[in-house]
Amino acid sequence: MNFEFTPRLKELSARGRQFCDEVLVPLEQIADEHGELPMDRRDAVKDQVRAWGLAGINHSKEHGGLGLTMLEQTAIEEQLGRVTNGLWSCVWRPPVSLKFGTSQQIKDYLLPSCAGHRRGCFAITEEGAGSDPRQVKTTAVLKNGNWHLNGEKWFVTSYNASDFIIVHAHVDNDPDKPTLFLVDKPAQNLVHLRSPKFMHNFAFDHAELRFDDVTVPEDRMLGKVGQGFELTKDWFVETRLQIASHALGAAIRATELANDYATSRHQFGRAIRDFQGVEFMLADMAVEIFATKTMLYRIAWEIDNGLDRKQIHAHASALKLHSSEMAGRVIDKALQILGGRGYMRENPVERLYRDIRVDRIWEGTSEIQRVVVAGQIRKRGLAVFSDWM
Ligand SMILES: Cc1cc2nc3c(=O)[nH]c(=O)nc-3n(C[C@H](O)[C@H](O)[C@H](O)COP(=O)(O)OP(=O)(O)OC[C@H]3O[C@@H](n4cnc5c(N)ncnc54)[C@H](O)[C@@H]3O)c2cc1C
Known part of the structure; x- marks a missing residue:
């Protein structure tokens, strides 16, 4: 067994630490007092993430990421964890499920997400569906080439920093058909109900959303029906x-x-x-x-x-x-x-x-x-x- 940190791991860990201390820690109290990272600070932090070579830390080079091993990612993440107010989430990590998309979806969602030009949030939880996601009531029905989404989602983290949502819904209201959909913001009939306050003051919000017959083109289903x-x-x-x-x-x-x-x-x-x-x-x-x-x-x-x-x-x-x-x-x-x-x-x-x-x-x-x-x-x-x- 070799427990030694390689020079590469040491460099990544040191970079994560320095980024945390120099870029994120100065924002901690601002985020805490403001309740989240103020909108007018967000672009500057994004630029810093790119400048420090931390864009797309969890994806392959082929998909626009840094192509890091899990050990390498861990060395960076440990250092980012030092910061308060969830400011580590300023360093984006596009959902892994996006890599299973079609080549068009990878081009439209994953590549720009790794570059920091887009950001997605993930909506599974509902009022009646937490630990048991089979209780999800959000439905997706295919009509005339469009999926129609209806339901309500809770605790959607980073909604106000995102420009698309990955929505977990049951096709035809069948719990054996959990399926993911890519919903672009803004979407007609997508209602932002509220973003309540939580115990922590996180970098971004945690929103409650209602899908009132939101239509999604057929090719915006991620994976296959039932693969959620x-x-x-x-x-x-x-x-x-x-x-x-x-x-x-x-x-x-x-x-x-x-x-x-x-x-x-x-x-x-x-x-x-x-x-x-x-x-x-x-x-x-x-x-x-x-x-x-x-x-x-x-x-x-x-x-x-x-x-x-x-x-x-x-x-x-x-x-x-x-x-x-x-x-x-x-x-x-x-x-x-x-x-x-x-x-x-x-x-x-x-x-x-x-x-x-x-x-x-x-x-x-x-x-x-x-x-x-x-x-x-x-x-x-x-x-x-x-x-x-
Ligand atoms: C700040 C925040 C951000 C979040 N962000 C997101 C997000 O971005 N997207 C998203 O989809 N969701 C998000 N969530 C939701 C989160 O994943 C759920 O809160 C979590 O899965 C628990 O569900 P619940 O709150 O409904 O609790 P419940 O499932 O209702 O559980 C209540 C209690 O019952 C216990 N319990 C339940 N089932 C069992 C069991 N089988 N055995 C023993 N005990 C059990 C639980 O452990 C808990 O103590 C977020 C939540 C928070 C608080």
């Missing part, structure tokens, strides 16, 4: 690794801040790190980070080395569960070490504390990840997690 889940499966693996990378970066930043503060803050005539109650918290935080980092990079390596797809899904679920819960524990301790200062909004640890909570909910809740892990143990045995396969 199949096309998003690999994307879920990728997003789970991204969440884990961001959770790790966030936990490391919070721990660095707490560690520095524990040295500089004096109470009762000594540095607070000299109280074992504080130093033991730092020890636990370091061990949590160490374990998560080892797990994350192992799974990124497994993806690059073609481990069996089912096993990768199982490992990605275990990783997402562990890393999101780890970040919650570690950042909570960091805030405790910072005392009252950690509770101030101007402190990044306070913002990380709010930001990280959603990682236990989106892209499959912690309970759903446990369902996946437990199902794998039952079907394929504990060795899926306990052995080298």
